[in-house]
Amino acid sequence: MSVSTSRPRPGVTVVTVDFPPVNALPVRGWYALADAVRAAGRDPETRCVVLAAEGRGFNAGVDIKELQRDPGHDALIGVNHGCAAAFAAVYDCEVPVVAAVGGFCLGGGVGLVGNADAIVAADDAVFGLPELDRGALGAATHLARLVPQHLMRALYYTSRTATAHELHAHGSVWRVVPRDELLLSALELAEEIAAKDGTLLRLAKAALNGIDPVDVRRSYRFEQGFTFEANLGGVADRVRAGFGTSEAKATTKEAQE
Structure with a gap:
């Protein structure tokens, strides 16, 4: 389980x-990602950052099991801040x-890519907010940057996904x-951007x-x-109690809907 940094191209x-099995990040994972992106942006030699992931999918959101293991609200507060x-x-x-x-x-x-400057997607990519199925709310702010307002609302209420196409x-x-060309294509766009003057x-x-x-x-933060x-009203715990014992299976099911 890690967040790593590399420099395959100049600038x-x-x-x-890489948080197997489905890149559902625990509290420490969100903070590690934040630290890595900030450090990359501060580096004067960097003129573009590519945010990538290993494994089956880009990101499955927060680690619900970490929330379920916490008898209080420390994990919830931690992951929200993270x-x-x-x-x-x-x-x-x-x-x-x-x-x-x-x-x-x-x-x-969706929170990550909705705040990115550009998105290159594999033809198997799907985007969505299963928050209502997880006893949570949030990231509609970012989904609204990806799709029109009414589609955002329909996707949010139904927990359905939209495809890359x-x-x-x-x-x-x-x-x-194609999936096997994803990183190369992202690097090509990043390299084109990085060819510009770094100060500009x-x-x-x-x-x-x-x-x-x-x-x-x-x-x-308003959504949060x-x-x-x-959570304070108890509805979140009631919904999360129905979360499947196999996170990978649940994630795959939601991604296909």
């Missing part, structure tokens, strides 16, 4: 998440971030490629963030308040 840093830190690290990264998404991208995964049609995915890229990133119509950090309300 390009790849941050890779997710907020990781999402903000991607959004505030001083250089552009390209997300390379293969397989399932669920829950917190559907997101490409909406303009939020740059390219859809940093200015461009700050300028584009500054003209965003929605403050993604404040919006996401309802997650806490669901």
Whole structure:
């Protein structure tokens, strides 16, 4: 279980998440990811970051089993702060971030890619928020950056997923490629971006963030308040109690719906 960093091309840093079996991150995983992205953005030699993942899918959100093992709310508070830190690290990264998404991208995964600057997706990629099936709320802020408003709401209420091709049609995915070409295609886009002047890229990133119509950090924190309300009211525990004993099986089922 790790978050690793590499530099396969000049000016390009790849941050890779590897938390088997389905890249559902525990509290420490979200903070490790945030630290790695921030460090890459601060590096003066980096002009573009690629966010990638090992394994079957890009990200399955938070580690629900970690929440279930905690008799109190420490894990919930930790993962909420950890997710907020990781999402903000991607959004505030001083250089552009390209997300390379293969397989399932669920829950917190949508939070990550929704804050990225560009998305390259494999043809097997699916995106969705199964939050209502997990006793939680959140990341609608980020899904709304990927699909139109009414589609976002329908996906959110039903816990259904959208395919990479559907997101490409909406303009939020740059390219859809075969799975075995995913990292190469993401690196090609990152390399094209990294060919620009590093100072100008940093200015461009700050300028584009500054003209965003929605403050993604404040919006996401507002959503999180309802997650806490669901937990304090007991509904979250009731819903999570029905979460399958096999996380990988549950994730696969949701990704196919």
